[in-house]
Amino acid sequence: MRKTLLSALAVAVLLGTSSVCPAQNSASEGLKPLVTISFSGYDELFSDIGFIGKLSDNPELSKGLEAMLKMLTQGKGLTGLDTKRPWGAVIETDGQNFPVHGFVPVTELKPLLEVLGPHIGEAKDAGDGVFEIQTQARPVFVKQKGDWAFICPTKEALDKVPDDPTKVLGGLNEKYDLAVRVAVKNVPPPFRQMLAAQLQLGAQAGMQQMPDESDEQYAIRTKVAKQMLEQTTTVINELDSMLIGFAIDSEAGTSYLDVEITALEGTKTAEGFAKAGGAKTNFAGFLMPEAALTANWSGKLADSDIAQSKAAIETMRAKALAELDNQGLSDEETKQAKQLLDDLMDVILKTIESGTIDGGAALMLGSDTLTLLAGGYLADGAKLEKVFKDLVALAKEEDPAVADVVKLDAEKHQGVSFHALTLPMPPGPDTDKIVPLVGEQLNAVVGIGEKEVYLSLGRDAAAKLKEAIDKSKAAPGKEVPPMQLSVAVGPIAKFVAQMGEEDARPIAAMIAAALEQAGGKDHVTLVSTPVERGVKVKLEIEEGILKVLGSLSKQAVPGGPPPGAPGF
Numbered sequence: 001m002r003k004t005l006l007s008a009l010a011v012a013v014l015l016g017t018s019s020v021c022p023a024q025n026s027a028s029e030g031l032k033p034l035v036t037i038s039f040s041g042y043d044e045l046f047s048d049i050g051f052i053g054k055l056s057d058n059p060e061l062s063k064g065l066e067a068m069l070k071m072l073t074q075g076k077g078l079t080g081l082d083t084k085r086p087w088g089a090v091i092e093t094d095g096q097n098f099p100v101h102g103f104v105p106v107t108e109l110k111p112l113l114e115v116l117g118p119h120i121g122e123a124k125d126a127g128d129g130v131f132e133i134q135t136q137a138r139p140v141f142v143k144q145k146g147d148w149a150f151i152c153p154t155k156e157a158l159d160k161v162p163d164d165p166t167k168v169l170g171g172l173n174e175k176y177d178l179a180v181r182v183a184v185k186n187v188p189p190p191f192r193q194m195l196a197a198q199l200q201l202g203a204q205a206g207m208q209q210m211p212d213e214s215d216e217q218y219a220i221r222t223k224v225a226k227q228m229l230e231q232t233t234t235v236i237n238e239l240d241s242m243l244i245g246f247a248i249d250s251e252a253g254t255s256y257l258d259v260e261i262t263a264l265e266g267t268k269t270a271e272g273f274a275k276a277g278g279a280k281t282n283f284a285g286f287l288m289p290e291a292a293l294t295a296n297w298s299g300k301l302a303d304s305d306i307a308q309s310k311a312a313i314e315t316m317r318a319k320a321l322a323e324l325d326n327q328g329l330s331d332e333e334t335k336q337a338k339q340l341l342d343d344l345m346d347v348i349l350k351t352i353e354s355g356t357i358d359g360g361a362a363l364m365l366g367s368d369t370l371t372l373l374a375g376g377y378l379a380d381g382a383k384l385e386k387v388f389k390d391l392v393a394l395a396k397e398e399d400p401a402v403a404d405v406v407k408l409d410a411e412k413h414q415g416v417s418f419h420a421l422t423l424p425m426p427p428g429p430d431t432d433k434i435v436p437l438v439g440e441q442l443n444a445v446v447g448i449g450e451k452e453v454y455l456s457l458g459r460d461a462a463a464k465l466k467e468a469i470d471k472s473k474a475a476p477g478k479e480v481p482p483m484q485l486s487v488a489v490g491p492i493a494k495f496v497a498q499m500g501e502e503d504a505r506p507i508a509a510m511i512a513a514a515l516e517q518a519g520g521k522d523h524v525t526l527v528s529t530p531v532e533r534g535v536k537v538k539l540e541i542e543e544g545i546l547k548v549l550g551s552l553s554k555q556a557v558p559g560g561p562p563p564g565a566p567g568f
Contacts, residue, residue: 286360518544
């Protein structure tokens with residue numbers, strides 16, 4: 001803990017000015033916040049550390065760290081710091097200049113600077129209550145105003161700091177332990193133009209025609225690249241703000257990371273975000289609580305996304321059709337293959353043109369089970385079924401033994417045709433470990449309905465797929481977040497301990513054993529939810545995983561004061 005949080009804040013202030021124009025003596029009028037950094041404070045930090053310590057049977061973890069801090073400060077601790085209030089830093093702009101300041105709550109500044117002197121540098125009296133600290137990069141200036149210590153890159157900038165700096169935090173300190181908010185809309189136009197120009201140059205560098213690329217393929221690839229560049233430039237000019245925030249919630253027993261992006265009102269980007277709202281799915285049956293992994297996605301594609309996706313598919317089509325000419329097939333075989341490829345691409349394009357995305361997936365893991373399920377919306381199931389059956393027919397002509405592997409129309413369930421595949425397990429070093437999980441043969445099911453396609457493989461492939469379909473049909477049009485993913489770490493750790501690489505098994509076994517006591521609270525979830533003119537993605541970690549992380553920290557920082565540490 002050689003650097004304190006205060007010194008880290010000073011570094012942040014320096015970095016905030018080192019990559020932009022130095023702040024000049026401009027009037028504060030017209031300044032707009034560009035980057036805001038919020039830290040909830042010293043007490044909140046050590047409260048969170050204490051929570052992790054309790055989870056990991058290391059209740060003295062926070063006290064041990066505080067003892068280390070006292071050792072580094074000759075037993076004084078952070079004298080003069082107000083431990084209850086938040087810290088922050090702000091970069092502002094008037095379009096040309098970028099004044100920056102940081103702030104830390106204090107009861108008395110001078111004693112705090114004396115304690116930190118060996119770690120951040122000596123604080124020299126610069127007059128008018130200002131202290132100058134010479135860092136490796138450049139000097140910074142610190143002054144107490146009321147019960148706040150302000151840090152600025154110039155002495156003059158200290159005259160312009162606010163009386164209450166917490167107003168600029170906008171409540172971030174109450175919601176997050178640490179957060180960074182970027183007001184993208186306040187980035188000066190010249191800098192936006194500079195970024196767009198750099199993207200343009202980068203795109204042009206990759207626009208050269210490849211030696212093995214036909215004129216048609218090159219034209220399609222160029223079109224896709226231009227569409228992507230235009231879309232990226234549009235987003236750069238239409239974003240309102242970006243936020244990243246991290247917190248530990250001791251009451252809920254979780255930690256979470258939020259990423260939130262919003263667009264300016266009335267823009268195409270805001271319109272695209274709005275389409276994510278009110279998502280409904282016909283594949284809710286894949287959200288299985290007992291699964292090691294479960295996912296669901298649903299929503300509407302924006303017009304720009306449809307155009308870009310269609311161009312990408314056309315690129316794939318052109319390249320694949322060209323490749324067929326090089327496969328040594330007869331004219332008739334090439335014609336058949338191209339027709340099948342065209343039909344498949346038509347199904348994909350029709351689905352994209354519908355603007356609908358909807359689907360789900362699940363992975364079941366156990367000591368004797370491995371089953372993977374997936375399903376999704378399809379615009380033309382009948383055409384896909386024809387393509388599939390034509391492919392099987394061609395395969396049978398080449399190898400009659402395919403008839404023993406594929407059984408078309410094995411059964412029908414809820415309007416979905418099941419085509420069963422039975423694949424022999426290939427010999428290999430891990431075959432004897434896989435067989436107990438999936439059986440002597442790998443069973444797979446391809447299911448095709450009027451507007452849906454499914455795939456299931458592993459043990460009880462058909463039964464598990466039926467279960468997912470039944471639950472989905474029982475809750476059609478269910479309202480859901482646009483995207484959600486949940487991973488149960490315990491079952492996956494057990495699987496890795498059984499099947500993983502030799503050097504990974506001991507660690508996986510240790511994690512699996514620790515999570516056995518978590519009572520099912522071993523999930524990592526990722527959920528996307530709509531917000532006004534934007535979207536928020538939350539990554540959340542449950543209590544059991546926090547306990548494992550705390551146990552690892554126990555090995556690094558034993559609980560309790562180190563020998564010889566001063567008392568509290």
